[in-house]
Amino acid sequence: MFMNTGLTLRTLSTASAGTGASVRYASTFRHRVSKTLVPTSKQKFVHVAGQEMVPSQQLLLRSGMMRQSSSGIYSILPFGHKILTKIEAIIDDELENIGCQKLSLPNMQTSENWKKTGRWQSAGQEMFKLKDRRGSDFLLAPTHEEEVTSLIAKEVQSYRQLPIRVYQVGRKFRDELRARSGLLRGKEFVMKDLYTFDVTEQEAYKTYDEVVLAYRRIMKRLGVPYAVAEADTGNIGGSHSHEFHILSKVGEDSLLSCGSCGYTSNEERAIGIIPTAPTKAATKFRNSEEVPKWIESLDVVPRSAVRVNPKFQFGVLKAPAADGSRDENCTLVAVATSGDREVNEIKVSKAFGNVELAGSVQAVQTLLGESKVTDLMLCVDQSLYPGQEFPRPKDVTLEGSSLPEGLSSLIGPSSWKKSLKVVYGDYHNCKPGDGCPHCQKNKGLIEPMSVTRAIEVGHTFMLGTKYSVPLNATFVAEDGQEEVPIQMGCYGLGVTRLLASIVEASHDHKGIVWPESVAPYRVVIVTSEDEGCVEAAENVYDIVQKALNVKGDVILDDRTDTTLGFKMKDAELIGYPWMIVVGKGFLRTGNIEVQHRKSGDKWSLEWPKIEGFFQERRLLAQE
Template sequence: MVRASLTQHQAISARFSSTFRHRLSKTLVPTSKQKFVHVAGQEMVPSQQLLLRAGMMRQSSSGIYTIMPYGQRVLDKIEGIIDDELELLGCQKLSMPNLLTSENWKKTGRWETTGQEMFKLKDRKGADFLLAPTHEEEVTALIAKDVQSYRQLPVRVYQVGRKYRDELRARSGLLRGKEFLMKDLYTFDVSVDEALKTYDEVVVSYKKILNRIGVPFAVAEADTGNIGGTHSHEFHILSRVGEDSLLSCQSCGYTSNEERAVGVIPSAHTKASTKFKNTAMVPKWIESLDLVPRSAVRVNPKMQFGLMKTPATENHPSGTCTLVAVAATGDREVNDIKLVKAIGSVNLVDSLEEIKPLLGEQDKVDDFLLCVDQSLYPGQEGPDTRGKTVDLKGPLPEELSFLVRSSSPSLKVVYGDYHNCKPGDGCPHCIKDKSADSNGRFEPMETTRAIEIGHTFLLGTKYSSSMDATFVPANSGDPEPFQMGCYGLGITRLLASIVEASHDHKGIVWPESVAPFRVVIVTSEDEGCATAAEKVYDTVQKALARKAEVIIDDRIDITLGFKMKDAELIGYPWMVVVGKGYLRTGKVEVQHRKTGEKWALEWPELDGFFGARRL
């Protein structure tokens, strides 16, 4: 037993001694020269291709991947940066289960509303469980049990763990999978003001995290979606293959997700809007009511229809149905999110024919609601947004009469912003800027493609109220619900996004802060070069003053050229080449992956060169 212990102790000591060196001959990095292009009939995005070719991940099944050792090293470094920054905010790390009971989700209503993306299952006793797509309910129940007083607040806890979503079309590798790694932070405060301060602190911390990683990013105003809350921002890595479109102002920096963006439409109508023609009777009938503007340039409104249903009441035992019509210019798309926020839940369709199945056999339309989009108003002023009710005169069009319950239904008209913004729309902040050096100006916004990797939400009491998670306030009054925030950051998605934003025709170009190794030493099989490479390793590792940042490509029966191409594919920030030229000149070649710069350095110069480049 003693001999075994000594042997183990010696092995551990050797692990951290100068005699231990990371070697590619002992590392599982199955690189491939194969051109991965398609999978399941879909074209692969660059990150998917490169992470497979560089041996950093392997597919287990659709939307599910094994992260290989080099990929795991990148994830560990990303997580280390996150840990550093969140610790400065007083955040504490924990680990919550991934298999969750349905009980808390039923309390908040999300068991029914989350939809088919949720993995639901039953245990052998028939109890409902789910694989966690997120942890708001779980953490709220946890804190409610152990935090009862304002003196214990604020509480800031986070975890890095796996999440599960049953994506209908898992695609793009780690960018949209069924299983993924995420950092989620949850905060609990005593008041709205304190929660807002926390929110701002976390947003600043996120910016520090992404700056340390070293990739271009943007912060955009966003919709709260299914998570809920009152305040929300998205964090994006800028990339040409991004699924999201951001609109931003180069003058003031305003940036918003396209689904939430507010913009000023140029006063001159586009050709697409003036050439749009309606052929349906109903749009012409609506136009005849003089509820949409007749500008100098004739613009026919494009119409979309929808149906709103309300529960049964004493006056309407079967409930009421409101037929919704949305009028916008021909060059604008209706924004479902803006519309729902303005009028409530509505199912939109493209024609009246599609309304019939939504009504059901017994239902009839009770009222009309016309939403007139401000795109129809040059200059954006428009009428009173509070709306008005119009008395309908004359017979209804035939297309409507058979849908309607009453012979004289009411028509309510509401004016507002129901459209998607477009590049070229004016910045809403610059147009309203009436400061001394600006009297308001039209600044056209530009569009950028991006990948969402983080989302922050100010939840308020959405979860704490529904789950009775309260604390005793300072005045010892009635218990109050926690003011909550949640802050997500997709770790595996960030890994792929970095590759999307930083690669070239040779392979990946890792930022130094998260590269699996910062320096690779490649050498020919010549014994003199191999011996020199061992000493180069020790010199560079010591100069960098951090463990496990250097690796030797000591694989045999592989040419120096092959090793160099492999290094470029993997994307090490620095490559030191110890070739036969070293035997002639005593110099090694240092190459910088990102810029392509090269230096021929003598042995004594290596220490100062890499010492000056410590992170």
């Protein structure tokens, strides 16, 4: 059955016989700016909702590649979508080369599996939670570990079915408290997530190394500077983790790296050798609160040759009561560092459990709620022992009557005696100038590390059995005697974040400078309105398209309502790698001008040399 479109077959037949239709339905299709939704703007986007825009946010708006729908949510327009498609194609190519298969998982997930793994509660308020009409709990997926593990658990029974490597590229949802920086931190985003399933831990680590190498190839093909850093596993969990970063001064992450051996780590995870000579900030620091001075008087905080005054941060460590009651065991934790060091909450929690740090002693009461302190612990940081080995842990007996008012109000009656557990370790954030741990271990040298700002675009995790055990993803081993949990890994790569990060790393005062591998079009042809120029531009299009031998990499700016100069400015803003100018110079000399966006180089080419020029550059996008 034909739907009534308002046109009869006779009308269509008649229309196609006209000259207008012959152009529209010509067999040689040419991409034209005049037929493309690319609403560029000369407006200087600077602020949104009181926040200063980062360069990628400004340029993606000005170049007509995205538009904001609401806070943290964006529509991606045709040019932006074309770039995302090219990024996805590079990812597909490299992952297929290591045996990965593409699938599609649901974005709306039941809470059942998330409750089994404990992440329904631990993921916090970043999850979009909802109920269906029957009152059942669902969420918009921020990630898919539970979903894919449950899927594999139902399909795999034997070791013969492993390994399995599956991935998807799709939308994710996180309820960001402060969505900002455009596509760098939004509520909805496109992400590639890969999940691997292996028989043994050894095979899982081999898979991990293969994926990390594939990630390195992906980043190289994207054509922007990147770094790979050792990282913390965070809420995803697991035992082994790396972050992939694009270097940019607007990045939220700080990477510490060694110029000698290449060691690179996220600031939150970095281990550094502290210089033995204390800084001025360490020696001049003075405690302002009574409680830190009291702890200092216990003589458990060390003294170096040049006095280093410690500073303290307090927190709470909660654990279920041993008798299974509703009450919690609450440990009051004090972390002592030198005055020039900040406490690293991740390192403290890694050592002892989920320690929540407070800004002051008074703020500890908010963390405690109605609970009371049952234990006391003092963590003495290595920054108070520069160049020395850690002492052994020890216990110090305290009497309630000797406590200062700040602590006694938290702990309770003054008639008790308690033991203060004193432990020593690395609980601080590293800083530029700290020594590289690898160089010290391998060469016996203290090589200072430097800091670089970067944007995290990918994260790899060796999960082990963190998800396979609670979700019963097991297989019958080769001996046929027992069921064994599958060894897992997961690997994320932010696709929309890559789009924005590339702009952050590759732009100038004129606009975006796209690498050839992901540019919406590699070549734009701009022309003046002279009839001879327009006809020549059409022919140049066909020559260059044939020379590049890749469909859809050339576009013709054939707009009649703008000047040649306006088109050239637009081309620089959008960031096409190559611009061909067919203007009045062509009418005088017969030559066309070719401009390279990144280098600024220009060539004046005679007609017979055009094809050869672009044939030589055919493979640049793959290098």
